[in-house]
Amino acid sequence: MFVLFEEAGKYLGGRVLSEAEASAQVELDTGKRVKVKGANIVLRFEKPSPADLIAEGRALAAGMDLDLAWEFAPEGEFGFAELAAEYFSEKPSLAQQAAALFALFEAPHYFRRAGKGRFKKAPAEIVQQALAAIEKKKAIQAQIAEWAAQLAEGVCPAPVREQLYKILFRPDKNAPEYKAVVEAARATQRPPLDLLERAGAIDSPYQFHWRRFLFENFPKGTGFPALAAPAIADDLPLAEGVQAFSIDDSQTTEIDDALSVQGLGSGTVTVGIHIAAPALALTPGSPIDNVARARMSTVYMPGYKITMLPDEVVDTYTLLEGGDRPAVSLYARFDEATLELQGTETKLERVPIVANLRHDQLDTVVTQQWLEDAAFNADSTPDAAARMRAPLSFLFRLAKQLKAQREVVRGKPESFNRPDYNFRLVGNDGAEPTGGEQVQISTRQRGAPLDLIVSEAMILANSSWGGWLGELGVPGLYRSQASLAPGIKVRMGTRALPHAGLGVKSYAWSTSPLRRYTDLVNQWQIIAAARHGKTAALAAPFKPKDADLFSILSGFDAAYTAYNAYQGGMERFWTLKYLQQQGITELEATVIKDMPNGALVRADTLPLVFPVAGQQERGARLRVKLGEIDEIALDVSGTVLERLDAPKAGASAEEEGDDGEEEVVAGPIAIAVDLNDSEAGPEENTPA
Numbered sequence: 001m002f003v004l005f006e007e008a009g010k011y012l013g014g015r016v017l018s019e020a021e022a023s024a025q026v027e028l029d030t031g032k033r034v035k036v037k038g039a040n041i042v043l044r045f046e047k048p049s050p051a052d053l054i055a056e057g058r059a060l061a062a063g064m065d066l067d068l069a070w071e072f073a074p075e076g077e078f079g080f081a082e083l084a085a086e087y088f089s090e091k092p093s094l095a096q097q098a099a100a101l102f103a104l105f106e107a108p109h110y111f112r113r114a115g116k117g118r119f120k121k122a123p124a125e126i127v128q129q130a131l132a133a134i135e136k137k138k139a140i141q142a143q144i145a146e147w148a149a150q151l152a153e154g155v156c157p158a159p160v161r162e163q164l165y166k167i168l169f170r171p172d173k174n175a176p177e178y179k180a181v182v183e184a185a186r187a188t189q190r191p192p193l194d195l196l197e198r199a200g201a202i203d204s205p206y207q208f209h210w211r212r213f214l215f216e217n218f219p220k221g222t223g224f225p226a227l228a229a230p231a232i233a234d235d236l237p238l239a240e241g242v243q244a245f246s247i248d249d250s251q252t253t254e255i256d257d258a259l260s261v262q263g264l265g266s267g268t269v270t271v272g273i274h275i276a277a278p279a280l281a282l283t284p285g286s287p288i289d290n291v292a293r294a295r296m297s298t299v300y301m302p303g304y305k306i307t308m309l310p311d312e313v314v315d316t317y318t319l320l321e322g323g324d325r326p327a328v329s330l331y332a333r334f335d336e337a338t339l340e341l342q343g344t345e346t347k348l349e350r351v352p353i354v355a356n357l358r359h360d361q362l363d364t365v366v367t368q369q370w371l372e373d374a375a376f377n378a379d380s381t382p383d384a385a386a387r388m389r390a391p392l393s394f395l396f397r398l399a400k401q402l403k404a405q406r407e408v409v410r411g412k413p414e415s416f417n418r419p420d421y422n423f424r425l426v427g428n429d430g431a432e433p434t435g436g437e438q439v440q441i442s443t444r445q446r447g448a449p450l451d452l453i454v455s456e457a458m459i460l461a462n463s464s465w466g467g468w469l470g471e472l473g474v475p476g477l478y479r480s481q482a483s484l485a486p487g488i489k490v491r492m493g494t495r496a497l498p499h500a501g502l503g504v505k506s507y508a509w510s511t512s513p514l515r516r517y518t519d520l521v522n523q524w525q526i527i528a529a530a531r532h533g534k535t536a537a538l539a540a541p542f543k544p545k546d547a548d549l550f551s552i553l554s555g556f557d558a559a560y561t562a563y564n565a566y567q568g569g570m571e572r573f574w575t576l577k578y579l580q581q582q583g584i585t586e587l588e589a590t591v592i593k594d595m596p597n598g599a600l601v602r603a604d605t606l607p608l609v610f611p612v613a614g615q616q617e618r619g620a621r622l623r624v625k626l627g628e629i630d631e632i633a634l635d636v637s638g639t640v641l642e643r644l645d646a647p648k649a650g651a652s653a654e655e656e657g658d659d660g661e662e663e664v665v666a667g668p669i670a671i672a673v674d675l676n677d678s679e680a681g682p683e684e685n686t687p688a
Contacts (some may be wrong), residue, residue, distance in 0.1 A: 077118055318514060476526065599615065
């Protein structure tokens with residue numbers, strides 16, 4: 001005897017080997033033996049074979065008119081044999097019964113299942129809704145096929161173009177636009193990104209990177225709501241005797257910090273580090289704070305930036321020359337002869353800003369010789385620099401001392417072997433770039449005197465304020481590094497812990513409140529410390545173990561990482577563009593890392609790291625021929641033409657200027673289009 005039975009949503013047939021009261025042992029055509037519950041058996045028969053019956057039944061079921069079957073079906077609950085009798089004949093054959101069973105089972109929009117082999121008619125309105133949905137699905141499938149065909153022919157349908165970044169990076173895998181891309185990529189056997197680029201979905205490589213960044217980080221755009229900067233209510237005292245000046249590049253509008261020097265020649269010199277004080281006016285949870293917290297930082301890129309705060313707000317609190325500006329000031333007293341730190345004091349005050357110095361205009365004038373030799377005179381020294389020569393000279397002397405002290409704690413000197421690269425887009429003038437601008441790349445040596453003065457002053461302020469908050473039990477946002485051992489990274493936290501890379505006991509970013517949200521948060525805490533002293537922990541906006549502070553920390557970390565990655569990517573884009581514009585096909589480069597089947601090299605005169613084929617020794621200098629540039633993947637590779645010199649024996653990461661950090665080379669972009677996605681419907685594709 002043979003039986004037809006339901007198993008896991010399918011109908012199978014087999015020969016009965018034995019049967020008990022509630023089950024049967026059945027052998028399938030494959031030879032596999034299964035135990036079948038008696039309730040799951042829907043048909044028993046002697047002939048034909050199960051395979052023949054199933055095949056004939058399915059063939060008959062395919063020709064059944066479901067509308068007619070629904071009309072003929074009995075009201076209330078019924079079995080498949082009853083429908084077969086109504087639809088085919090009074091005494092339906094086994095094949096006709098099987099056909100009715102298969103048709104009923106596979107048409108849930110017409111017939112609801114009421115048990116094994118039993119069904120019930122769906123209400124008429126449900127049937128109509130289901131049929132409409134089926135027709136809609138057919139129309140969508142036809143649309144998918146049409147779009148896929150257009151993509152395969154090199155034409156991008158408008159709906160696919162409009163959804164480009166969503167399709168590539170955050171897709172709804174049930175959306176027809178996504179399915180069309182998958183179908184076209186399968187049919188043409190092209191990678192999805194290549195397919196879309198060839199179809200004209202990408203206007204330009206630059207716009208692709210820019211719009212992708214906006215899609216992922218600024219989905220609502222980069223504009224600001226209408227916001228008015230509140231005035232500072234405090235009646236701040238004027239900093240007596242202070243003549244403060246800032247040092248930035250010419251493109252800087254968010255002037256966060258300024259310096260002052262008092263007491264030269266008296267034996268005790270007081271250095272003032274003055275930080276713009278938006279936290280004196282803004283409050284946590286205010287509209288402007290919400291904007292700053294959503295952005296977390298200013299985003300920098302060659303030729304453009306997206307500020308954390310609106311220009312009107314920045315202009316209200318920036319340390320612009322020519323007036324008395326509200327500031328949080330750290331005063332550090334030093335022995336003029338030994339440069340020993342004698343004490344620090346924090347004040348909330350108005351600070352006279354007498355000059356905004358621009359290092360890109362002064363680097364050739366304010367040199368080490370100019371700062372250390374009072375008799376040396378540079379040609380065409382600007383008046384502002386000449387007036388500040390004495391305080392700048394002392395600050396440079398102090399900066400070298402502070403750096404040396406940190407290096408003792410650090411255990412090794414800091415390395416400034418590689419230059420900083422500056423990008424200028426000709427004719428851009430701060431407007432949003434198009435990607436076609438002429439790019440100029442210039443260099444300035446890391447650790448230039450003006451840089452050293454500013455960086456050491458900011459490290460002093462950030463470490464001093466971080467330690468002070470820690471002593472008072474006031475939480476802040478800190479950066480720490482347990483050691484300089486390989487693999488030990490800088491981390492963010494809310495406790496004052498050592499920063500081995502800088503050689504300080506604690507380090508809390510506090511000196512850029514107009515462009516980093518962590519600094520604004522820390523400034524609120526510092527202001528509370530300045531106002532309340534030992535009871536500051538009770539008055540500070542953020543209390544110990546404040547969940548909101550941890551939320552800010554994680555949000556900032558994620559945003560800052562994304563912004564830095566984009567800045568690095570855009571610098572790489574413009575470097576590749578520079579190679580094309582200058583017709584550069586060969587570069588001299590130094591091997592910095594071994595790779596499988598090749599090596600990673602750094603260009604000697606450009607900010608470019610790229611792979612070359614063939615094993616090379618670390619430290620070797622090479623002449624390299626560049627391959628094809630991929631502006632979408634930001635990718636280029638090279639072929640070694642010749643070895644220029646032998647590597648230094650035992651060259652270390654520090655000697656090569658890496659300082660233990662691995663380089664990340666841009667390569668093929670990771671997209672979210674999966675060509676292995678099944679053709680299943682929404683129910684099957686919905687994630688658990």
